[in-house]
Amino acid sequence: MTENLKKNNNLIGKIFLPSSKSISNRLLIIRFLCENDFEIGNLSNSDDTKILEKTLYKIKNSSKKDEFIKFNIGNSGTSIRFLTSLLSTQKGKFIIDCSERMKKRPIFIMVKALRELGADIEFLEKKNFFPLKIIGKNLISKTVEMDANISSQFISSLLLIAPILPDGLKIILNKKIVSSPYIDLTLSLLKEFGIKFYRKKNEISIKKGAFLEKNFFVESDWSSASYWYEFASFSENVNLEIYGLKEKSLQGDKIVHEIFKKFSIETFFKKNSIILKKNFFIKTTIFFKFDFSDCPDLVQTVVVTLCFLKIPFEISGLETLKYKESSRVETLQLELKKFGFILKYDGKILSWKINDFIINKNKNIFIETHDDHRIAMAFAPVILKNYNLKFNNPEVVNKSYPNFWKEIKIMRNF
Structure with missing residues (x-):
């Protein structure tokens, strides 16, 4: 089965995340x-x-x-x-x-x-x-x-x-x-x-x-929230309330809200939810450097975001990714190359520079999920970058976020 996604540049509404x-x-x-x-x-x-x-x-x-x-x-x-x-x-x-x-x-x-x-x-x-x-x-x-x-x-x-x-x-x-x-x-x-x-x-x-x-x-899952942060970073108008997340969370992936502030996404904490807004007064970083040793499940989301925001980066703390659902550095390189992004990895540092890009006029891209739920979800927001995406084995998201595609279709007004 494949999943087709279309474009809509507003991110306004409410999301109920899966629990952790x-x-x-x-x-x-x-x-x-x-x-x-x-x-x-x-x-x-x-x-x-x-x-x-x-x-x-x-x-x-x-x-x-x-x-x-x-x-x-x-x-x-x-x-x-x-x-x-x-x-x-x-x-x-x-x-x-x-x-x-x-x-x-x-x-x-x-x-x-x-x-x-x-x-x-x-x-x-x-x-x-x-x-x-x-x-x-x-x-x-x-x-x-x-x-x-x-x-x-x-x-x-x-x-x-x-x-x-x-x-x-x-x-x-x-x-x-x-x-x-x-x-x-x-x-x-x-x-x-x-x-x-x-x-x-x-x-x-x-x-x-x-x-x-x-x-x-059980509180909601911050790792799952990361994909909505990515959607927000690619959207023009953002006012998204995400339910079930706590400011004083037990989860390490809560750091996603600090990371995406560097991409002009501001997080407002309420009692039982957060609100994401795009703040154009927060200057987007021009170079990103980060150690993901404590939050490796955020790597795919952040790397895809950086590439499509055209932000050069050097990231580390990736040693465990080869032991995940897929060999995640390798699968990121393979899938991003379809869009023209050439990522370099020396065994410790994954990097991309503005010049590491091959122009690809093909807007119809087939994403191989490699049986990895996070590959599927990290690439879904790329629909906002004028691509027509088709995903192989979209059901792989059931591993962590069973309602992911349904939430997207509701949110994007398909």
Whole structure:
């Protein structure tokens, strides 16, 4: 299936964003480990969260403790990593399978740490990669060291099970810590549910403890808001209210509002929403330099925005992008080249200069989404730049933002 988009240069109205799947997925693990059930309000309706919720239900209600229970988690990175740690603590036998792309995303750092705690995990195909065979058991408590330069989800996965270990857990983080706000998010939620911890620089200690029974309402997703910031930057008239976002948010991608202020988009915070407006008195930056180590999910949105605003840039903190749903630097280069933008990447810095452009008079562009939801959503606003776009596999947005195309059609008055 493909998705055609057309042009309309006004961005005036209201948007109801999906809830944060990062928060939702962590809450599902906490609720599973809590002795008493509690309500999660505004739980994400993303494919990732649905997969995790369905899998946890199957685990909790399975009576076949002596037989292997098989799960296919598809392309849900958060779910499969959180489940790897969780299943290591649960009595039973499990096989976790996934998509072909997920089988290329390394898992050894987390498996190594879990094995040090006594976990029984076996690689079923290629060493250090999914799928896995897990025999759940009682794990031990000890200090483990983990490289923190690949994925923060490895660390969050262990942090979530730490309170049920005999004496908690201490993790020492080595190398550059990427996506640090997601670790902070996990710790904030643990604290919210009664778990005590101590953090000093690269050391995190989690105390053994019982999770509190506490209803929780999930805030909207700042990562999803980024695409509307991009729409705003390409629009002539902007007065867009986005519901469910908080000024004091747990999410690191909230920084998007500071980034887009450099592109003349101003954010006004209300009690339960934000309003985006274009402020022509704020001078758009003439050169952009930024380290995305703490917010890698914003890279595609910001890079596409920069190119079509013709703003030269040098950005870093991209090392983890090759382990995402697609190899994101590479797929950005491929898709932007269709419009004439030639991006250069030396393994650390992704850059573009005004002269790195080949004129392409073709206005009918086919976007290959590469099974990556963020590629699809980052290129959607380019309709405002006089292009006729067609997207392959537009349903890929269901991974995080199921109503994305519907919201666009309503907002753009199609």
